[in-house]
Amino acid sequence: MDNERSRYRIKARASVSNHVGRFERHCRETVDDGWHRDEELPLLRTETSIEQPRSVITYNCSPDLPFDRSINPYRGCEHGCVYCFARPSHAYLGLSPGLDFETRLVARPEAPEVLKRELAAKRYKVAPIAIGTNTDPYQPIEKTQGIMRACLKVLAEAGHPVAIVTKGSLIERDIDILAPMAQRGLLRVGISVTTLDAKLCRLMEPRAPSPARRLAVIRRLAGAGVPVRIMASPMIPALTDPEMEAILAAGKDAGAGTASWIMLRLPQEVSPLVQEWLAQHYPDRAERIMSRLREMHGGKEYDATWHRRMRGEGPYAEMVAQRFNVAVKRLGLKSNARPMRCDLFRAPVLPGTQMSLL
Numbered sequence: 001m002d003n004e005r006s007r008y009r010i011k012a013r014a015s016v017s018n019h020v021g022r023f024e025r026h027c028r029e030t031v032d033d034g035w036h037r038d039e040e041l042p043l044l045r046t047e048t049s050i051e052q053p054r055s056v057i058t059y060n061c062s063p064d065l066p067f068d069r070s071i072n073p074y075r076g077c078e079h080g081c082v083y084c085f086a087r088p089s090h091a092y093l094g095l096s097p098g099l100d101f102e103t104r105l106v107a108r109p110e111a112p113e114v115l116k117r118e119l120a121a122k123r124y125k126v127a128p129i130a131i132g133t134n135t136d137p138y139q140p141i142e143k144t145q146g147i148m149r150a151c152l153k154v155l156a157e158a159g160h161p162v163a164i165v166t167k168g169s170l171i172e173r174d175i176d177i178l179a180p181m182a183q184r185g186l187l188r189v190g191i192s193v194t195t196l197d198a199k200l201c202r203l204m205e206p207r208a209p210s211p212a213r214r215l216a217v218i219r220r221l222a223g224a225g226v227p228v229r230i231m232a233s234p235m236i237p238a239l240t241d242p243e244m245e246a247i248l249a250a251g252k253d254a255g256a257g258t259a260s261w262i263m264l265r266l267p268q269e270v271s272p273l274v275q276e277w278l279a280q281h282y283p284d285r286a287e288r289i290m291s292r293l294r295e296m297h298g299g300k301e302y303d304a305t306w307h308r309r310m311r312g313e314g315p316y317a318e319m320v321a322q323r324f325n326v327a328v329k330r331l332g333l334k335s336n337a338r339p340m341r342c343d344l345f346r347a348p349v350l351p352g353t354q355m356s357l358l
Helices: 087-093 099-103 111-120 147-158 169-183 198-204 211-223 241-254 270-281 286-296 315-331
Strands: 047-050 057-059 069-071 104-107 129-131 162-166 187-192 228-235 258-263
Touching (some): 129 147, 147 169, 162 169, 169 187, 169 211, 187 211, 198 211, 228 241, 241 258, 241 315, 258 315, 270 286
Parallel strands (some): 047 104, 129 162, 187 228, 228 258
């Protein structure tokens, strides 16, 4: 499973390998047998399988996250960002966090109905739901599947607050739902812009919209009255962090009202994937980048300790944080958004149940 590049033509993918997940007992490797093959290798294409979820709301008790529940309409992400911290989750499916994460996707078309049942449960207590915290709900597959839009309709009808994070321009399709939710205080959107360099973006986030296109999305959403956060995330030392101020300024000019940042995280299988990518595309600064990351995590490539995992520690991390604070103040951006309303929530009425008279 590792040497996919000897079996397929790889086009517009960030991963340079397909190592098996850490839970697998065996691995397979393709070996050249010396025979010459005349035919061209087949193109590695995206495959989609279907999952029937028993539940869709995932709860967490992480003290450094601003939400305690989230929804993921899809598993895997065709945007293929090489640094994605969600890649290790593919190992739970028996798939590789490498190329499999970008090419073997899982759709959950029954998620809207399951979500409606969960919201209708008597024990359910309303609080903002985050979408896009693991894989992007507006990745290309959403254009044909429409699962995210169907989930939004359920949330809008129930008056449920929701926070969306995305790089996908397809979010513009749903402005007819998003704008009314924003007017009711039920919505905020974060647009992730990692770099303003289109070439670097194409190497690092091969199937995500260009930086200019994402800024256009911010402009379109803000123009429709949707509160937008510019997310300079992740910042990669010595590669993208020099752009922090320019990214924040571009977001402000496009209409963003709030801003945030996160340092590059390398959990589990993400670290070797990123190091392979750096060795291929930026060998001149690969060691410098990794040295900075180790410096911020006590000599390790990643430290998952609460309140440290997102930004690291030490002089370099503090310098980046100070730069962010100065830029936000100068630009008139805010770090914290206004709380969303939870008092408008009304539990969905399921077929066959009696409606409340109140």
